[in-house]
Amino acid sequence: MIADLAKPIANYVEANSRLDVDGMLHAFSPDAVVQDDGGRHQGHPELRRWIEESIVASKAVFTPDAMRHEDGQVVVEGLTFGAFKGSPLRFTLRFTLEGDAIRALEISL
Template sequence: MTIDLPEPIAVFVEANARLDVDGMLKPFVHDAVFIDNGKRFEGHAEIRELLEEEVVPVTAIFAPDTVRQEDGTVVVEGPAHGDFPGSPLRFTYRFTLANGAIKTLEVTV
């Protein structure tokens, strides 16, 4: 199923499918905030560390199947497959965009 995602989100999702950390970071503003199940990561350095330590090693690949606008955010949902307990798990990604880039991303199960 193909869904129409805003450009910075599409860039993130496509890079995630390749487990390309630089590509996943590219659409984030420099001082972006990434909240992963309650843990907060600020700026490219911390987000890179999260991706390199918690996404790539378990080959966690997000496959969005729904998208909607909600209270100023873009909510994207779908399963993530990988080498982690319970895979696949359904995730909700809440993106706040600013000037064509990702300002915040909150991920919950």
């Protein structure tokens, strides 16, 4: 893992490595928004469903290897390994932070 990731991002990545639904969800603010694969998910109930159906079901584990700050966001890149076609795939995750939580996350290839 990248040593200087902001705490909420590091918590999310660490929980993701264990496929820990509650740990991943805890990194987000209650009304956070995630945009992934054309879908938009907002608030903890929708984020829980997204985590269970998109991440845990396909055992998708993100391994960050690069980070930069861009337009007020923390942009993290890395490979995602899992039980899905084309694994591993390289993803870019754009985090917007608010306090000690993830306020928004946009995931793209």
